[in-house]
Amino acid sequence: MPRPRFAKLEPDKQAGILSVAASEFAENGFEGASYNRIIEQAGLSKGAMYYYFDDKTDLYVTVLKDAIDRMMAATLEGIEDAGGYWAQFEHMFKQSVAFTLEHPEFGALVRGLLDAPARLRAAGGPIEKLYASYRQQTVELIQAGQAQGEVRTDLPLELIVGVMFGMGEAVDRWWIENLETIGDDTDRWARELIGLFRRVAEPRGDES
Amino acid sequence: MPRPRFAKLEPDKQAGILSVAASEFAENGFEGASYNRIIEQAGLSKGAMYYYFDDKTDLYVTVLKDAIDRMMAATLEGIEDAGGYWAQFEHMFKQSVAFTLEHPEFGALVRGLLDAPARLRAAGGPIEKLYASYRQQTVELIQAGQAQGEVRTDLPLELIVGVMFGMGEAVDRWWIENLETIGDDTDRWARELIGLFRRVAEPRGDES
DNA sequence: TGTCGGTCGGACCAGTGGTCTAAGATGTAA
DNA sequence: TTACATCTTAGACCACTGGTCCGACCGACA
Numbered sequence: 001m002p003r004p005r006f007a008k009l010e011p012d013k014q015a016g017i018l019s020v021a022a023s024e025f026a027e028n029g030f031e032g033a034s035y036n037r038i039i040e041q042a043g044l045s046k047g048a049m050y051y052y053f054d055d056k057t058d059l060y061v062t063v064l065k066d067a068i069d070r071m072m073a074a075t076l077e078g079i080e081d082a083g084g085y086w087a088q089f090e091h092m093f094k095q096s097v098a099f100t101l102e103h104p105e106f107g108a109l110v111r112g113l114l115d116a117p118a119r120l121r122a123a124g125g126p127i128e129k130l131y132a133s134y135r136q137q138t139v140e141l142i143q144a145g146q147a148q149g150e151v152r153t154d155l156p157l158e159l160i161v162g163v164m165f166g167m168g169e170a171v172d173r174w175w176i177e178n179l180e181t182i183g184d185d186t187d188r189w190a191r192e193l194i195g196l197f198r199r200v201a202e203p204r205g206d207e208s
Numbered sequence: 209m210p211r212p213r214f215a216k217l218e219p220d221k222q223a224g225i226l227s228v229a230a231s232e233f234a235e236n237g238f239e240g241a242s243y244n245r246i247i248e249q250a251g252l253s254k255g256a257m258y259y260y261f262d263d264k265t266d267l268y269v270t271v272l273k274d275a276i277d278r279m280m281a282a283t284l285e286g287i288e289d290a291g292g293y294w295a296q297f298e299h300m301f302k303q304s305v306a307f308t309l310e311h312p313e314f315g316a317l318v319r320g321l322l323d324a325p326a327r328l329r330a331a332g333g334p335i336e337k338l339y340a341s342y343r344q345q346t347v348e349l350i351q352a353g354q355a356q357g358e359v360r361t362d363l364p365l366e367l368i369v370g371v372m373f374g375m376g377e378a379v380d381r382w383w384i385e386n387l388e389t390i391g392d393d394t395d396r397w398a399r400e401l402i403g404l405f406r407r408v409a410e411p412r413g414d415e416s
Numbered sequence: 417t418g419t420c421g422g423t424c425g426g427a428c429c430a431g432t433g434g435t436c437t438a439a440g441a442t443g444t445a446a
Numbered sequence: 447t448t449a450c451a452t453c454t455t456a457g458a459c460c461a462c463t464g465g466t467c468c469g470a471c472c473g474a475c476a
Contacts, residue, residue, distance in 0.1 A: 032327055045456045118323050119240055159382050163404060166378035170370040196371060199407045253425045
């Protein structure tokens with residue numbers, strides 16, 4: 001998190017720095033982004049930047065937390081209208097996809113987080129906490145499903161979460177790469193894709 | 209691929225270079241690995257190294273092709289004893305997991321390839337071809353399943369492949385991180401995990 | 417002996433993230 | 447107004463990255 005001084009900076013300048021950083025990180029991911037370039041484009045000197053942020057990671061985490069918050073808010077918007085676990089699941093999926101298309105930069109930022117090499121996400125890595133907190137949302141979603149009897153409980157939680165998380169990445173990627181295939185039929189395809197999650201996660205009565 | 213001269217080098221030296229490179233890449237992935245360190249540890253000068261390999265990518269591809277070949281060979285070993293598509297699928301899964309445990313370095317190398325940021329794997333990226341050729345194996349596996357009527361054909365191939373590929377990564381990771389949970393019961397867990405793939409991929413008759 | 421091509425050592429380059437110091441700006445109190 | 451202290455800034459510098467390049471060395475062959 002930025003040093004407290006950053007909050008004292010004029011809001012315009014704060015926003016300017018974060019916006020430059022967001023586009024650099026969105027385009028190049030964490031490692032690919034050049035901190036020097038961000039500093040330059042923000043019109044700051046090195047000393048100034050390191051005066052407000054501890055390091056590159058600090059700035060990245062700041063930018064990403066904001067992106068994740070916005071995406072989460074969009075994902076949950078109108079969730080109360082969906083009845084039943086899987087309907088809510090589908091609603092969230094559609095909302096998040098719509099959000100990504102409306103705000104490509106935020107979408108790219110979040111995708112970049114998932115795309116980061118394991119070494120960065122792993123315990124001890126720079127973005128460990130950020131990644132873990134994002135993943136935690138999936139854990140809670142699965143647990144909610146289990147509580148409602150809609151998600152199987154015969155497998156280790158970590159396994160289901162890992163698989164569902166991986167499927168989520170794959171499905172998101174497919175969606176944004178196949179907009180022509182999908183066309184106007186977003187409802188049909190959303191149901192189709194959610195169907196994949198249901199196949200994996202729903203209890204079927206044949207579990208050991 | 210290495211320059212032809214590399215083949216003329218004494219086999220010991222060839223092996224030495226590749227072995228140093230393999231452990232550096234296995235431990236740190238492509239980007240995390242230091243080419244300078246490899247050069248130093250291999251006891252070469254920069255001029256010499258760049259005389260044999262075009263660049264870091266060239267060396268990486270060379271090392272990884274070998275690792276993939278070995279893993280594929282191990283994966284297919286004894287495949288003829290397995291009857292039926294999903295039995296073969298399970299056999300391959302068990303073989304690949306066993307290979308990874310027996311040869312952690314090769315396993316880490318392949319995992320590192322999958323873990324590489326999209327920017328490197330994407331069209332135009334340095335390891336585009338390497339990644340594509342690895343992924344192609346999944347494509348062919350899925351297509352074989354479709355030909356045998358064991359894998360649904362109602363969804364776009366790219367979607368199924370993407371999802372199965374993502375699941376594969378998740379499942380592999382879970383396996384190596386949960387060896388205690390698995391214990392001696394590798395057969396049971398392999399069946400359990402393959403069950404996840406079957407749930408997603410098998411035709412069920414309710415497809416649109 | 418001369419030369420020519422294969423081999424190699426290492427200086428050098430532009431870039432990376434990060435540190436540090438000295439100067440300038442600003443606020444506060446005498 | 448002056449003096450001092452604290453906040454803010456600029457940018458030189460550092461160790462590192464992958465990559466280029468040129469000169470020297472060396473063995474083979476004329």
